[in-house]
Amino acid sequence: MPERASSVAGQVDRVFGFIFWVSLVSLVIILGLTVLFVARYRARPGRTQPEPSPSHHNRLELVWSGIPLALVMIIFGVSTAAWLGMVEPATGGDPLRVHVTGRKWSWWFDHPSGKGAPELHLVAGRPAELTLASTDVIHSLYLPNFRLKQDAVPGRFTRMRFTPILTGTFPILCAEYCGTDHSRMLATAVVHPDQASFDAWSRQGTGEALSLVEVGKKALAAKGCLACHSLDGTPRVGPSFKGLWGREEKLADGTSVRVDENYLRESVLKPGAKVVAGFQNVMPPVPLEERELQGFIAYLQSLGSAP
Amino acid sequence: MSTDAAAVAEPAVESYLRGGRGLRSWLMTIDHKRIGLMYLGLIAFALFLGGVFAMVLRMNLWRPAGGLVSNDTYNKLFTLHGAVMVFLFVIPGIPAALGNFVLPLQLGAKDVAFPRVNLLSFWLFALGSALFVATLVVGGVDTGWTLYPPYSLEGARGLGILLALCGVFVAGFSSILTGLNFIATIHTMRPPGMGWFDLPLFLWALYATAIIQIVATPVLGITVALGFMERLFHLGLFMPEYGGDPVLFQHFFWFYSHPAVYIMILPAMGIVSEVVSVFSRKPIFGYRFIAMSSIAIAVIGFFVWGHHMFVSGQSKWASVAFSFLTMLVAVPSAIKTFNWLATMYKGAIVLKTPMIYVLAFFAIFGVGGLTGLFLGSLATDVPLHDTYFVVAHFHFVMVGAVLTAFMAGLHYWWPKMTGRMYSETAGRISAILVLVGFNVAFIPQFLAGVAGMPRRYATYAAAFQTQNRVSTVGAFVLAAGLLLAAWGLLASLARGRRAPRNPWGAASLEWSAASPPSAHNFERTPVAGHPYDFTGLRQVSEEAGWVRAAGAAP
Amino acid sequence: MTSRPGGGEAARPRFLAEHFESLEAQLETSTTGIWLFIASEVLFFGALFTAYGVWRANHHQLFHYAQHFLDWRLGALNTLVLITSSLSAAWSVRCAQLGRKSGLTATLGLTLALAGVFLVVKYFEYSHKLHNGLTWGASFHPSPEVLLSLPEAIRALPVPEHLGTFFTLYYLMTGLHGIHVLVGMGLFLWLIRRARRGDFGPGYYGPVDAVALYWHLVDTIWIFLFPLFYLV
Numbered sequence A: 001m002p003e004r005a006s007s008v009a010g011q012v013d014r015v016f017g018f019i020f021w022v023s024l025v026s027l028v029i030i031l032g033l034t035v036l037f038v039a040r041y042r043a044r045p046g047r048t049q050p051e052p053s054p055s056h057h058n059r060l061e062l063v064w065s066g067i068p069l070a071l072v073m074i075i076f077g078v079s080t081a082a083w084l085g086m087v088e089p090a091t092g093g094d095p096l097r098v099h100v101t102g103r104k105w106s107w108w109f110d111h112p113s114g115k116g117a118p119e120l121h122l123v124a125g126r127p128a129e130l131t132l133a134s135t136d137v138i139h140s141l142y143l144p145n146f147r148l149k150q151d152a153v154p155g156r157f158t159r160m161r162f163t164p165i166l167t168g169t170f171p172i173l174c175a176e177y178c179g180t181d182h183s184r185m186l187a188t189a190v191v192h193p194d195q196a197s198f199d200a201w202s203r204q205g206t207g208e209a210l211s212l213v214e215v216g217k218k219a220l221a222a223k224g225c226l227a228c229h230s231l232d233g234t235p236r237v238g239p240s241f242k243g244l245w246g247r248e249e250k251l252a253d254g255t256s257v258r259v260d261e262n263y264l265r266e267s268v269l270k271p272g273a274k275v276v277a278g279f280q281n282v283m284p285p286v287p288l289e290e291r292e293l294q295g296f297i298a299y300l301q302s303l304g305s306a307p
Numbered sequence B: 001m002s003t004d005a006a007a008v009a010e011p012a013v014e015s016y017l018r019g020g021r022g023l024r025s026w027l028m029t030i031d032h033k034r035i036g037l038m039y040l041g042l043i044a045f046a047l048f049l050g051g052v053f054a055m056v057l058r059m060n061l062w063r064p065a066g067g068l069v070s071n072d073t074y075n076k077l078f079t080l081h082g083a084v085m086v087f088l089f090v091i092p093g094i095p096a097a098l099g100n101f102v103l104p105l106q107l108g109a110k111d112v113a114f115p116r117v118n119l120l121s122f123w124l125f126a127l128g129s130a131l132f133v134a135t136l137v138v139g140g141v142d143t144g145w146t147l148y149p150p151y152s153l154e155g156a157r158g159l160g161i162l163l164a165l166c167g168v169f170v171a172g173f174s175s176i177l178t179g180l181n182f183i184a185t186i187h188t189m190r191p192p193g194m195g196w197f198d199l200p201l202f203l204w205a206l207y208a209t210a211i212i213q214i215v216a217t218p219v220l221g222i223t224v225a226l227g228f229m230e231r232l233f234h235l236g237l238f239m240p241e242y243g244g245d246p247v248l249f250q251h252f253f254w255f256y257s258h259p260a261v262y263i264m265i266l267p268a269m270g271i272v273s274e275v276v277s278v279f280s281r282k283p284i285f286g287y288r289f290i291a292m293s294s295i296a297i298a299v300i301g302f303f304v305w306g307h308h309m310f311v312s313g314q315s316k317w318a319s320v321a322f323s324f325l326t327m328l329v330a331v332p333s334a335i336k337t338f339n340w341l342a343t344m345y346k347g348a349i350v351l352k353t354p355m356i357y358v359l360a361f362f363a364i365f366g367v368g369g370l371t372g373l374f375l376g377s378l379a380t381d382v383p384l385h386d387t388y389f390v391v392a393h394f395h396f397v398m399v400g401a402v403l404t405a406f407m408a409g410l411h412y413w414w415p416k417m418t419g420r421m422y423s424e425t426a427g428r429i430s431a432i433l434v435l436v437g438f439n440v441a442f443i444p445q446f447l448a449g450v451a452g453m454p455r456r457y458a459t460y461a462a463a464f465q466t467q468n469r470v471s472t473v474g475a476f477v478l479a480a481g482l483l484l485a486a487w488g489l490l491a492s493l494a495r496g497r498r499a500p501r502n503p504w505g506a507a508s509l510e511w512s513a514a515s516p517p518s519a520h521n522f523e524r525t526p527v528a529g530h531p532y533d534f535t536g537l538r539q540v541s542e543e544a545g546w547v548r549a550a551g552a553a554p
Numbered sequence C: 001m002t003s004r005p006g007g008g009e010a011a012r013p014r015f016l017a018e019h020f021e022s023l024e025a026q027l028e029t030s031t032t033g034i035w036l037f038i039a040s041e042v043l044f045f046g047a048l049f050t051a052y053g054v055w056r057a058n059h060h061q062l063f064h065y066a067q068h069f070l071d072w073r074l075g076a077l078n079t080l081v082l083i084t085s086s087l088s089a090a091w092s093v094r095c096a097q098l099g100r101k102s103g104l105t106a107t108l109g110l111t112l113a114l115a116g117v118f119l120v121v122k123y124f125e126y127s128h129k130l131h132n133g134l135t136w137g138a139s140f141h142p143s144p145e146v147l148l149s150l151p152e153a154i155r156a157l158p159v160p161e162h163l164g165t166f167f168t169l170y171y172l173m174t175g176l177h178g179i180h181v182l183v184g185m186g187l188f189l190w191l192i193r194r195a196r197r198g199d200f201g202p203g204y205y206g207p208v209d210a211v212a213l214y215w216h217l218v219d220t221i222w223i224f225l226f227p228l229f230y231l232v
């Protein structure tokens, strides 16, 4: 198995090992009995008829229904526990937020500093939070060393949270079939030893390309969002964007939602879907492009979340 | 049968093969036996076609850079390989080909409930297959057999995908009609004295299968129909650009395609139950548990489809629920496995070809099923999903288990179908070759998968070269085994000696009909005894086969 | 049934297929068959209803809006028509069992006619929509007139996107149902011809029974479609 490079890899391998041994034992039993019986009871001169033996035995059969049942339930328990640990938000530390875009047939990673690159850069020991999007078909970001995989589905955002623990470079592959060069849709993940070296990297040659945050900022002005949304917290026609990211938003229908990527996407593209409490449902659906949308979100994140 | 003489004497009945000559008498027949044989021909061809594709795949994977065929060709090849093997070989394989032939015979009936419907479903199947072959002509499809949008419904995919969707749709209807026919037959045409728990287990398996066919296949039909129209009219159901949801398609697809894997395995398990009992000369152990576990698998199998979508972004708790049910569905299979083993205990095991295939089944299905647990468990599926581990898993169950059981059944019923005995030596050697070749071909794929090699890769990292080369070698051994088997069977038509009514000493009804049976199956309606009661059966001679001694309970 | 050597004796009833022992057995079998067929039909539509449900859940405001394009009065009328036709279909089975030839042809004819009415009404609905650009999916471009015909409250709302998908589902589901109605009409024609020939009677009425069952299914499906699309 590939070297374990993420906080979750350890658990995953433990679960794998557990299932492996359960299976091995079951398999040895089956093969053993098969071979044994064939050897012992093969029909040969002097053994043309079977020996008398019962044609069913409920207690016995319940036993070999019960044991596998117990085993699979244990497997389920162990594995699900580990898995929930994988998908639950990485607690503590402000995560390193990277916006990942899959497209035929390459990956693009927008890092917080505004630096976009064809490779993923992370910091060892600092939690990472990847937001995956796709511009064409379904791709799947696969990091074997991190024991992680997540589809990038067009039309919605998916998320991946983990903490790299080893420094170095690791392969990234596309695991969901996406056409001609699916097998060449590769990239690398670079894990920096510390924040300093990460920053050093991200300063190199920024500027020429618009950073994602700037794209977002521009869009807000250009598409007239700021007519109704302030940035300083004063509510206008619409709620202010200040401290919006990550807060619990109360809705007109009494329910409330946490403001995350998909909520924001919906609020922009289908404003009527979830109306914020205390506001009129007057926001027009605004056709932001995928990248502008990502930018808008990155920008809100850069504004920071409510205290 | 009262006396040996009566059994040995060539029955004076006209075989269903001779009655009625000419092509038309076959293509328009409503005789379930002839329909079964025609199915057999088609699916053997499908297996061959799919196999050839597979061999090209394997050869291309000989070198990490590929290069034998272009990426696009490779993608088309594994798509067609998968689609042909699944929709045209495994799913119809055992039920439609062997099932059609055996089911009425095992019931002592003259035919299935709706003979005309049976013919109709054969023709639908033929049409569906034709549509698939047509996709080859128009340049193939490269969507993967799972047909995931948006990729599969992009304009660039061309005509091929449309034909393929039609093919699936039509073949689906054939499958529904067959299932309908089988359930009606088993319900209403059991002979006097055959209660539900006197059914041969093969029929229980077919019954459970038919339930799945009827309930799941319509959903597949509507799904591909929707895909078809989405592609043409941009309905906005599956394609994000028109406001659709691609994951919805995945739910629909797997709602059929997971139960479909049990459409494949259940009949295979049925064959195993028959063969293991007959060749251990012992009644099957725990009849009721085996029968009921078939039903259990059929029912639970409907609620686990989400285990194919753990990383697709479906909701967290949905994944947990699907994982839980997936674990549950493994248990009935475990029960069956142990009951089969118990059947051999203290038996008198005869190692004829069908039995050798069945022994291979035990080992391979064990591995294939257990690796399913790695995939059903959430934490381990995340890294393993869409790697060669999955590829290896489903080849273990579909090739190693289903194809093996199919071969077992084919050899087991061959004398009844053709009236000829195949050559045991050829049969035994082929069985061994298949077992060995298979493991050499697919065990390395587990290793590649665990090491992180994704599936559907025309080119791969040099690190995986060894596994792939070994796998390719194994694939050729496997192919050789199957070809030998095919040759052995076909040769028997010309050279094989005449088969007696009951060459294996089995107790189920089909063996009391002539080999091959008459157009009406039985000279007189047979009396049903218990299908696994071997008392009083004794072998007159290899040539004359087995008969029940006078006076012994029928 | 092409009679094969060793087939039925002279005394066999005319419509007894030779692989059955008795008409009862044959009837039981065909009823089982038709019920299984209905089961798979239900699943067939079930998939579409699921698609509907998913979309409804994700875009409720869209449905609230789009539903005003449909005229519930026409829908209600059709519901009435179908229910009546179901009744007369049921009645025809009874006639067949009692061997009332004239009653049988009459009831079958009535059912056929009502099915026809249903399709005519549907035709008007469809053509009106297609004229006004209320088509499916991406090609959906409502004409100004229809938009004006909407109630005030609705017109105030911003036009939700993907309105077309509502009509996608509408055309798919009512269309598939319509095809079933057509098939049903064909079956009734066939039955009428045989009834005229006097094929049916107390001994043999399987086909009538089967077709009637099928027709009840078609009716039931509509009874689900009507509220889901017209009333929401």
Ligand code: HEA
Pocket (backbone or CB within 6 Å): A022, A026, A027, A030, A068, A069, A071, A072, B146, B261, B262, B264, B265, B307, B308, B326, B327, B329, B330, B331, B333, B334, B335, B337, B365, B366, B367, B368, B369, B370, B372, B373, B375, B376, B377, B381, B384, B385, B386, B390, B393, B394, B397, B398, B402
């Ligand atoms: C014949 C077909 C067949 C059968 C029978 C099975 C059987 C099972 N399958 Fe498999 N499966 C496929 C065909 C099949 N599968 C295919 C085609 C795919 C891939 C499709 C694609 O993506 O292209 C797939 C993919 C697949 C996945 C998705 C993987 C992924 O894409 O990430 C999963 C996940 O849960 C899974 C699980 C299982 C399980 C738990 C069983 C269980 O039913 C197995 C039960 C059997 C046993 C457990 C072994 C026998 C019992 C013993 C040896 C006794 C000891 C037992 C215990 C201790 C429990 N299968």
Ligand code: HEA
Pocket (backbone or CB within 6 Å): B044, B047, B048, B049, B050, B051, B052, B054, B055, B057, B058, B078, B079, B081, B082, B083, B085, B086, B089, B090, B143, B144, B145, B146, B391, B395, B398, B399, B403, B441, B455, B456, B457, B458, B475, B478, B479, B482, B483, B485, B486
């Ligand atoms: C029942 C189904 C089935 C069967 C039998 C097989 C059989 C084989 N499969 Fe395949 N396979 C699939 C179902 C099946 N497969 C599916 C569903 C996929 C996924 C596709 C996708 O990703 O979309 C797949 C994908 C797949 C891949 C992965 C491709 C990729 O992801 O890049 C590979 C690679 O090695 C492979 C190899 C093989 C090989 C070597 C065989 C060998 O076992 C073939 C050996 C057989 C022959 C050589 C033919 C010989 C037969 C005869 C001569 C006729 C004899 C007739 C009688 C005896 C009656 N298969």
Ligand code: CUA
Pocket (backbone or CB within 6 Å): A102, A103, A105, A138, A139, A140, A174, A175, A176, A177, A178, A179, A182, A183, A185
């Ligand atoms: Cu991108 Cu595969």
Ligand SMILES: [Cu+2]
Pocket (backbone or CB within 6 Å): B257, B258, B261, B304, B305, B307, B308
């Ligand atoms: Cu599955």
